[in-house]
């Protein structure tokens with residue numbers, strides 16, 4: 001755990017330069033706009049520890065699988081989001097001396113991520129070996145207003161010298177992924193071109209043949225006077241250089257405006273032309289105008305989805321950081337894109353899509369972004385349905401059964417950890433649940449006829465074929481799975497997976513009935529397309545759903561994680577010595593698998609999804625049992641505990657778990673922030689506040705609240721959109737007030753009592769409601 005980020009409501013601030021923290025800061029101060037993003041690498045050369053990272057959404061490489069012992073059915077490759085052209089590069093040299101923070105004396109170092117405006121800035125003084133002192137002030141951003149554009153301004157001042165300073169602003173495409181399986185470089189050069197001060201570099205990925213044109217336009221001014229630039233080039237590298245006579249007290253300004261266009265969005269033949277148009281447009285606006293547009297676009301994002309916490313600056317900073325990073329990762333403009341667990345902040349997890357999206361991110365985007373954003377995330381899976389059917393067929397399933405991949409870029413499974421790839425089939429259930437969740441929130445039932453039902457049918461068919469009848473138990477059982485708790489593999493009857501499967505089967509039948517009634521023509525088309533044998537298949541599905549086996553312990557009244565869970569030695573987390581944690585770094589895998597410790601509690605995940613089926617007493621028993629055995633070594637874990645603790649009126653625990661998720665990266669809680677941020681768990685943080693502390697749910701088309709105010713806070717409020725209405729919900733210790741910005745009156749429930757919320761502000765007192 002670290003504690004070096006200064007608390008501030010709108011900014012992430014690092015003061016002083018510590019090279020040992022640099023990779024962590026590179027992750028924390030990452031910037032992005034949904035279409036591209038980058039780690040907070042330095043513009044100037046740096047010979048210290050760094051993870052270079054520039055990423056372009058949707059552009060990946062299928063890196064050939066590397067495993068010790070090949071098993072039939074392994075995916076051929078592990079897809080990787082690529083480290084792409086570095087567009088921020090500025091090489092600075094005075095005589096023989098290079099400005100490199102690893103070799104000079106750095107003072108007054110400050111790095112700020114301004115979340116309100118979406119900018120990353122950095123300032124420092126550097127004393128070179130010769131004694132020359134330079135001051136640098138740099139600011140850059142990935143435009144969220146125009147997501148193919150980025151811009152930077154780098155100012156260098158001479159504090160105590162007169163000298164000729166050589167600056168080279170460059171694009172460098174000769175980059176690698178640190179996690180490359182065979183130490184390969186993934187890019188080939190297609191072309192390079194220089195026109196005046198503008199550089200065009202077009203690269204193509206090997207195998208996948210994506211092309212990306214990165215274009216950069218540089219200007220350099222010496223005390224305001226434009227300098228003439230000279231072009232430099234080599235393979236996969238283009239630059240603009242000038243040697244400027246800098247005098248003491250004077251400064252050089254370098255502006256770089258960049259566009260990044262990919263063949264995902266343009267014909268390859270047109271890429272260069274489009275890049276020219278784009279850079280001309282962006283350059284005509286200039287740095288200040290682009291910055292202004294950035295500030296305006298971010299203001300809109302904050303209006304749609306800010307959370308304000310009064311009385312706790314660290315908590316305020318943390319929640320904004322989570323919201324900010326989510327908005328930088330996914331904007332919902334493109335249904336081909338999704339949310340990698342590390343977003344654009346690192347290589348881990350390959351930038352691919354996991355079940356995290358459906359289980360954790362959907363609720364966030366449903367509330368803080370226009371409806372089509374969450375819808376696009378669902379449509380993403382619809383578009384991969386054929387691949388999911390192929391994927392299931394490869395494993396021996398038939399008749400249109402669909403198994404979505406655990407990890408994917410394009411619908412194909414691309415992970416090669418056996419237990420995760422094949423056995424974590426619960427992801428299929430989360431995809432179905434997300435459809436239900438979307439409709440519950442938006443009321444958009446037409447989604448079923450348009451896309452949802454086909455997906456549900458494929459998933460239901462899979463579950464039906466995946467279970468088998470146990471003559472011994474006289475029930476359907478599901479063998480050889482891994483639940484979300486990855487600290488136990490190849491288990492039988494994972495309660496969560498069985499529960500989800502049965503639910504999916506029933507929900508698909510209900511969904512089919514809805515479509516049949518509401519859109520009979522589309523229903524017929526779906527029947528034809530899927531070959532659904534209604535009577536037979538519905539009967540089979542009902543039979544599986546009704547006769548599913550659920551491991552349960554009569555004595556404790558607890559749903560069991562899996563068959564045989566109580567055979568394990570029952571030790572509690574509180575009795576684990578701190579020095580032995582995290583288990584995944586301190587224990588052998590063998591020991592982890594045999595222990596009762598849980599990475600993330602999947603029974604509780606199931607009770608969270610289907611909470612209406614359980615009374616508080618059942619929830620409490622299960623919560624107490626699993627909470628004491630869960631080590632939360634998945635970042636996705638604490639938020640569910642926080643929400644359930646809030647539901648159980650255990651305010652202290654709810655807050656304790658919230659803190660674990662909210663500042664997970666800012667305080668480097670799990671000692672792994674240097675790999676990148678835990679983007680998908682950030683949505684869980686948001687859920688802890690909105691679903692946990694505010695107790696917000698949607699039931700029967702209405703918003704429902706069961707709020708409480710965490711002790712350390714004076715008040716909190718959040719903005720959400722709900723069925724076309726923009727609301728601001730503010731909560732104090734005894735009041736919930738809801739501001740309705742639209743003319744449409746809304747009905748809400750607060751502690752089960754109905755209140756109309758017309759246009760304007762509605763204040764509802766809730767003191768005593770808990771009693």
Ligand code: BGC
Nearest residue numbers: 341354355356484486634680
């Ligand atoms: C978790 C998975 C999750 C993945 C990506 C793993 O540590 O156990 O549930 O999908 O990280 O976030």
